[in-house]
Amino acid sequence: MPSGGGVQSVEALFLLLLMFVASFAALARKLKIPYPIVLVIAGLLLGFLPGVPRINLDPDIVFLVFLPPLLHAAAWTLSWREFQRNFSSIAKLAVGLVFFTIIGLALSAGKLLPGFDWRSAVLLGAVVAATDAIAATSIARRVGLPQWIVEILEAESLVNDGTGLVALQFGLLILMTGRTPSIVETVGRLVFLIGGGVLIGLAVGAIVAWFEKWVDDGGIEIVISILVPYATYLLGARAGVSGVIAVIACSMYMSRMSVTYMSPGVRLQAAAVWDALTFILNGIVFILIGLQLPYVMGQINGMSHSVLLRYGxxxxxxxxxxxxxWIFGETYLSYWFQRWAKKPDLVAPQPAAVFIIGWGGMRGVLSLAAAVSLPYTLPDGRLFPQRSMIIYLAFCLIFTTLVLQGLTMPTLIRLLGLAGETSLHAEEQEARRVLFREAIAHLSRKRSKNHDQSAMFGELIASYQRRLDAMPAEREEHVKGLVDQSRRNEEILEALQVEREALIRLRNEERIDDEVLRTLQRELDFAESRVHTGSILAL
Incomplete structure (x- = not known):
């Protein structure tokens, strides 16, 4: 952050960053380009302008301030069903590709990069191994990329945040002690870091989910939701396990349980707050990435800009x-092995889909923060000579993947024939039908027991039936002429609750994806909110 100046300079800097984020995000919207790309380019250009304050990217600020809430927000929207279904692919990317990258650099970096031995190459590999799916998935969703590809990119970016940082710990251990851990020690350490992180995350999530059942206050629950990722990350770090994995496990658990403890009003409030918070944090982060290049290049001595550019x-x-x-190799090797084993229902890989998964491997702020966190000196007091070059190469990879791959991905998706309606649309329509039928059945049972209110129940049933008959069109109809407004509202709320229970059952039976649940749940929340505020006369 800025060097010197006190509280007022920090406030001024924060306001300046917010102004940059708002301005360039608006420009990105106008140009129809994902905002991370525009913000990185803008930050890069601003960094070379005279008078722009120097802002050092403090790794502690990234790891302790930005990372926990961004991990929480990303993990919250991750589909547990798709995570399970694609676990093999996710593991190969988040674990296999990380170590493939590290080993490849360790074997070749000494020949390709000046002054690099295998230890510094391991650190470089750990730094650049983690991907950032913000830009990739924002583009993918906008052009209608198949949902399973989006889910793989999102899950990979979350899990390899943890595996990349674990690999960084091993790299630092090798560099600072000069000792290479044995295979048994390495595996044991990995199991402890990842497994311990999962256990702590699930424990925190279970405690918070239990406590939330006793609280129904928007302000309190929003504060808790912001506190949880920070507390989980710090608990994981204090326990010596992966704080990143702890946050991911906690957030995925709480997201799945939130349908049982969050009221509709609180859910709507929290969604609005978190949308704004993640946009601000992501925006500041991408601006900061772009601002770093002039200072990074200034720290490398003995090389001209043209030579540095070629290396980058x-x-x-x-x-x-x-x-x-890696992606093409492991995908087709796995397919050929399963084919040799005569696995039933084997589906051949789609080259276009495999290519897009590979092209979606964009790097982000975690790589730069990991690079900046490297030590300045070695244990014997000598300067760590490769530190500045590692930071520079990490920045080049971030910039290249965000800008080059980010700008070309929409065109590639269309050319490869992957754009179009996602499979979730069919699930969403089927879920609507089930919800409408459940509500009709519930109201029919109530009408048979309340003959004096038969007309009211009949109109509510007719409203649901018209919406069911109009499928797949989505529209809302108003029922008029009801006398007992309060009784009618009670029945509407009961019918909405029946729909919620049916929706949760469909999710638990894995008939619909978590994304479909969130979409329809949001509609039900809005419907209930309108009933409470009296802004509609009926469904």
């Missing part, structure tokens, strides 16, 4: 190629 471009292209080689 060459390294970035090599990392893109490494990802492509």
């Amino acid at each position: 471009i060459g390294f970035s292209l090599a990392m893109v190629a490494v990802r492509m080689i």
Whole structure:
């Protein structure tokens, strides 16, 4: 952050960053370009302007202030069903590709990069291994990329945040002690860091979910939701396990349980707050990434800008190629092995889909923060000579993947024939039908027991039936002429609750995706909110 100046300079800087985020995000919307790309480019250009304050990217600020809430928000929207279904692919990317990248650099970096031995190459690999799916998935959703590809990119970026930082810990251990851990020690340490993080995350999530059942206050629950990722991250770090994995596990658990403890009003309030919070944090982060290049280049001595540019471009292209080689190689090797084993219902890989998964491996702020967190000196007091080059190469890869891959992905998705309606649309329509039928059945039972209110129940049933008959069109109809407004509202709320229970059952039976649940749940929340505020006369 800024060097010197006190509280007022920090406030001024924060306001300046917010102004940049709002201005350039508006420009991105106008240009129909994902805002992370525009913000990084804008930050880069601003960094070379005279008079723009110098802002050092403090890794502690990234890891302790930005990372926990952003991980929480991303994990909250992750589909548990798709995570289970794609676990093998996610693990190969988030674990296999991370170590493939590290090993590849360890074997070749000494020949390709000046002054790099295998230890510094391991650190470089750990730094650049983690991907950032914000830009990739924002583009993918906008052009209608198949949902399973979006889910893989999102899950990979979350899990390899943890595996990348775990690999960084091992790299630092090797660098600072000069000792290479044994295979048994490495595996044991990995199991402890990841498994311990999962256990702590689930424990925190279970405690908070239990406590939330006794609280129904929007302000309190929103404060708790913001506190939880920070507390989970710090607990994981204090326990010596992966704080990143702890936050991911906690957030995924709480997201799945939130349908049982969050009221509709609180859910709507929290969604609005978190949308704004994640946009601000992401915006500041991407601006800060762009601002770093002038200072990073200034720290590298003995090389001209043209030589640095060649190294940056060459390294970035090599990392893109490494990802492509791994993804195509492991995908087709796995397919051929399963074919040899005569696995039933085997589906051949789609080259276009495999290519887009490879092209979606964009890097983000975590890579730069990991690079900046490297030590300045070695245990013997000597300067760590490769530190500045690692930071520079990490920045080049971030910039290249965000801008080059981000700008070309919409065109590639269309050219490869992957754009179009996602499979979730069919699930959503089927879920609507089930919800309408459940509500009709519930209201029919109530009408048979309340003959004096038969007309009211008949109109409510007719409203649901018209909406069911109009499927797949989505519209809302108003029922008029009801005399007992309060009784009618009670019945509407009961019918909405029946729909919620049916929706949760469909999710638990894995007949619909979590994304479908959130979409329809939001509609039900809005419907209930309108009933409470009296802004509609009926469903």
